Amino acid sequence: MLEDLIPARKLAHSCKVIERVEEHPDTTEKDVELVRQYLDDPNWGDVALANALTKKGIIVNRDSVKRHREKRCPCQQ
Ligand SMILES: [Zn+2]
Numbered sequence: 001m002l003e004d005l006i007p008a009r010k011l012a013h014s015c016k017v018i019e020r021v022e023e024h025p026d027t028t029e030k031d032v033e034l035v036r037q038y039l040d041d042p043n044w045g046d047v048a049l050a051n052a053l054t055k056k057g058i059i060v061n062r063d064s065v066k067r068h069r070e071k072r073c074p075c076q077q
Contacts, residue, residue: 015075017064021058035053039065039068046062047062
């Protein structure tokens with residue numbers, strides 16, 4: 001039951017959005033790559049992206065997307 005423990009330091013600096021994507025059992029490297037592209041894509045609104053991911057079974061909070069884009073995400077600290 002302890003196999004998914006992650007050292008606190010790593011957790012503190014991981015991206016909240018990417019983390020959710022990686023947690024999904026069917027995610028591939030390509031998916032992670034795509035999400036990074038979507039995060040950089042101004043055509044994707046925060047809510048639209050969060051909703052689209054949630055529909056795919058990846059529960060992402062729009063605030064996580066917003067924080068990442070505003071460089072307030074743990075991955076940018
Ligand atoms: Zn991030």
